[in-house]
Amino acid sequence: MGSATTQARTATTEALASTSGVDLDVARELFAAVGAVSGSSQLSGALSDSSVPAPARAGLVSAVFGSTYRPATVALLSSAAQQRWSNDGQFVEGLEELAIQATSVAESADIESELFAFSRTVASNGGLELALGGRLGGASAKGSLVSTLLDGRASAGTALIVSSLVQNARGRRVRALLRRAERIVADQRARIVATVYAAAPLSAEQQTRLQNSLSARYGSAVTLNTVIDPTVVGGLRVQVADDVIDASVSARLADLRQRIAG
The missing domain is CATH 3.40.30 (Glutaredoxin)
Known part of the structure; x- marks a missing residue:
């Protein structure tokens, strides 16, 4: 990870700490933004292009997300976009980390333990790991499967993190995604x-x-x-x-x- 990305991650974490009104709806919008940005190389490239002035990148965030997302969400996305990232892939990962941190802020439950418990369930069930991480199932089907598995067994915050990650895995293994999310929550807390x-x-x-x-x-x-x-x-x-x-x-x-x- 480049020094630019390290500094950018620190800045976005600080922005989250100073932003009021962060709840699960904001976290949900941040995860949705991760999907939108990662799904468009043009958008991710434009928002992470350090040769473009920071105010212009913030303006692009407002133009794309301002009419549908909450002010707190737009402010956090703008803060992330104004930082200098090593590349667009690390910018997307930074947004995803921000979404996980926002979930941790909004949810009081023991997310770390719930993520660990679910990762152990996945590790012990090859069929489940394939269903969540394979290329054959659609994103919505994976999200529905997570909702069914965690309904009444985990907090809304944990369900949001797991569902969002498996629906936008970007080629990463499910257990690796869960371990990373667990570390992010632990660090944030x-x-x-x-x-x-x-x-x-x-x-x-x-x-x-x-x-x-x-x-x-x-x-x-x-x-x-x-x-x-x-x-x-x-x-x-x-x-x-x-x-x-x-x-x-x-x-x-x-x-x-x-x-x-x-």
Whole structure:
């Protein structure tokens, strides 16, 4: 990712933080804008062309979206369009990230955990992953399938994110989309997501102790996502981004064997 895009993402995140009236309708419009922009190379190119003055790009946003979208949505889209992006593809990804962040702002539920739970469902069901990520099914059919699966099982915000992403996957794998969305929400809420692999479910007391320990280690609030893995013999294996903490019996035995072998 280029430095221009990094700065642009920071600026759009700051714009979201200072924009009032952001609700799920605004987030829904932002996702719709992602679809419109990604579906038109002419529009995405014009809005991300740094050789065009920023006010002109903002004017194009108003001309395209101003008559149908809410003022808050148009303001956020204009802010994103006025930034300098490395290329039009990263501009589209930036808009998508903005839409996910807006959903997180508007929804109080634990979106990270709900996204993780759904990603585990997808991972364990090849037919479902194919139905959501394959090229044969239409976008509306995929959206309807997500609505059916999540109805009464997840918040409206989570359903919006999942439905929007699978309908506009742009060749990306479903599980990768869900993991990215989970990271974006966690970052927006200043949390760290830790995936815990254990042979059996953790008690509430164990979860609290682990969260406190990880929070002290990483200096931030931690959300735990637990995966039951019978191959973890005793203890735990915890993954935070690329950092793996393996306190399982098998890991300790492997370490002991290595020390004996010299």
